[in-house]
Amino acid sequence: MPEPLRPSPAKAFTRENWFYIPTIASATKAPTVAEATAASALDFTNMVFADGAPTPEQNTNLVDQNRRYGDAANYQFVGTTTYGGNKLTAAFNQQAAALADAVKFWEKFQAGNVTGFFGYRANVPKATAVTAGQFMDIFPAEVGPLMPTKSGDGEGAEGAVTGMWAITDTPAFKIAVLA
Amino acid sequence: MPKSTPEPDEFGRLRVRDEDTGHELSIPAAEFPHGNYAVLKESASDINGDAIPPKHASPKSLSRSSTPNSGQQAGTVKEIDHA
Numbered sequence: 001m002p003e004p005l006r007p008s009p010a011k012a013f014t015r016e017n018w019f020y021i022p023t024i025a026s027a028t029k030a031p032t033v034a035e036a037t038a039a040s041a042l043d044f045t046n047m048v049f050a051d052g053a054p055t056p057e058q059n060t061n062l063v064d065q066n067r068r069y070g071d072a073a074n075y076q077f078v079g080t081t082t083y084g085g086n087k088l089t090a091a092f093n094q095q096a097a098a099l100a101d102a103v104k105f106w107e108k109f110q111a112g113n114v115t116g117f118f119g120y121r122a123n124v125p126k127a128t129a130v131t132a133g134q135f136m137d138i139f140p141a142e143v144g145p146l147m148p149t150k151s152g153d154g155e156g157a158e159g160a161v162t163g164m165w166a167i168t169d170t171p172a173f174k175i176a177v178l179a
Numbered sequence: 180m181p182k183s184t185p186e187p188d189e190f191g192r193l194r195v196r197d198e199d200t201g202h203e204l205s206i207p208a209a210e211f212p213h214g215n216y217a218v219l220k221e222s223a224s225d226i227n228g229d230a231i232p233p234k235h236a237s238p239k240s241l242s243r244s245s246t247p248n249s250g251q252q253a254g255t256v257k258e259i260d261h262a
Contacts, residue, residue, distance in 0.1 A: 022197070022214070023204050025235035038199030040206075040214025099212055111191060111207030115230070 010123040017045045017126050018054055019119035019136075020108065029138040029172035031119060033179060036130045044090060045126055047105045049151050052089025054118055054165060056139055059084065085141065085165035089151050092161040105146075106161050112145035115168065132179035140169035185211070185218050192223035192230060201236025 020042040024031050035041065048054070061079030093102035108114070120137040121130070144164040151160035187193050187208035195216035196203045205223035206216070225231055 022206070022210075023200075023202050023233040023235065025200075025202060025237075032200070034200045035202075038197055038214065040197050040199065040210075040216065042213070104213065107209050108213055111209050114207060114210070 012122050015123050015125050017043055017119075017121045017124070018048065019043050019121070019130075020141075021117040021119050021138075024117050024138065026178065028175060029117070029140070030175045030178050031117070031136065031138065033130055033132055033177055036119060036136075036177060042104065042108055044105055047090045047101075049089050049091070049160065052087060052151065052160070052162065054088060054120075054139075054141075055086045056118075056120075056137075056167060056171070057084040057086065058082070083139075083167040083171060085139075085167050087162060088143070088146075088165055089149070089160050089162045091151070092148055092159045094148060094159060102159075106148075109143045109163065110146050110161075112143075112163075114143045115141065116143075117141060118165070130177055132177050134177045135174045136177060138172040138175055139167050140171070142166045142168050188223050190224040190228045190230075194219045194221040194223035194231065202233050203236075204233035205230040 019036055021031050021035050022038075022040050024035055026032075058081060060081040062076045063079040065075050065077055067074045090105040091102060092106050093100070096102035098107070118139040118141040120139070121134060122137075124134060142165065144166070146161045146163035149160050149162045150157045152158055185193060185208075191208050192205045193208055193211055193216075194203065194205050195211070195214075195218055198215040198217055203219060203221075206214070211218075221231075223231060
């Protein structure tokens with residue numbers, strides 16, 4: 001028997017980016033390079049903390065079928081799938097001047113209920129430019145109100161802002177970035 | 180980088196054109212300095228206070244010329260499906 005297939009590992013450590021993209025023209029949710037790299041977009045990979053990055057979740061219900069009177073065995077259906085956002089925590093400096101890097105995330109989302117798309121690019125070193133043909137996962141997103149807080153404890157504490165984000169529509173996975 | 184933030188509508192939004200993509204969209208006023216935006220004289224919110232959906236420029240027309248679409252041109256271009 002031949003050796004079973006073993007895909008080589010695709011390193012993800014420091015090879016992940018999270019982008020905020022305000023709007024995407026394509027109905028398939030494929031962003032263009034211009035949309036993903038516009039001044040209005042934001043690569044917040046190095047703004048969010050490791051425990052405060054978007055961690056989208058998917059939960060699919062398994063439901064028991066309605067057992068027939070004579071059945072001795074019962075089976076399941078696949079039910080509702082819920083996509084969920086999570087908590088965001090990003091670096092923040094209360095004293096930073098307007099437009100400074102330390103308040104970018106805050107100024108972008110502070111209004112609350114800011115909508116757009118979160119793009120997740122993985123297995124590419126994080127400083128690599130977005131190019132056509134790269135793949136991303138796209139999550140239609142709404143970011144709730146942010147509140148300043150702290151990240152870390154004691155000597156390691158840092159200024160931060162925190163808020164929740166929701167997935168508001170069908171995500172598009174492994175979708176190619178358009179030219 | 181754009182200058183001072185213009186006056187938002189009563190729901191705190193501005194209708195802008197993103198000069199990098201040509202798309203017209205409604206943004207919260209605080210977002211204005213964080214993009215290459217040009218303010219449009221259009222309402223950003225509907226009567227219910229919801230943001231008016233974005234109007235997307237054609238990516239093709241953008242790649243042909245480096246100058247962004249005028250608002251009128253962008254208005255006539257249908258949303259493109261890259262399926």
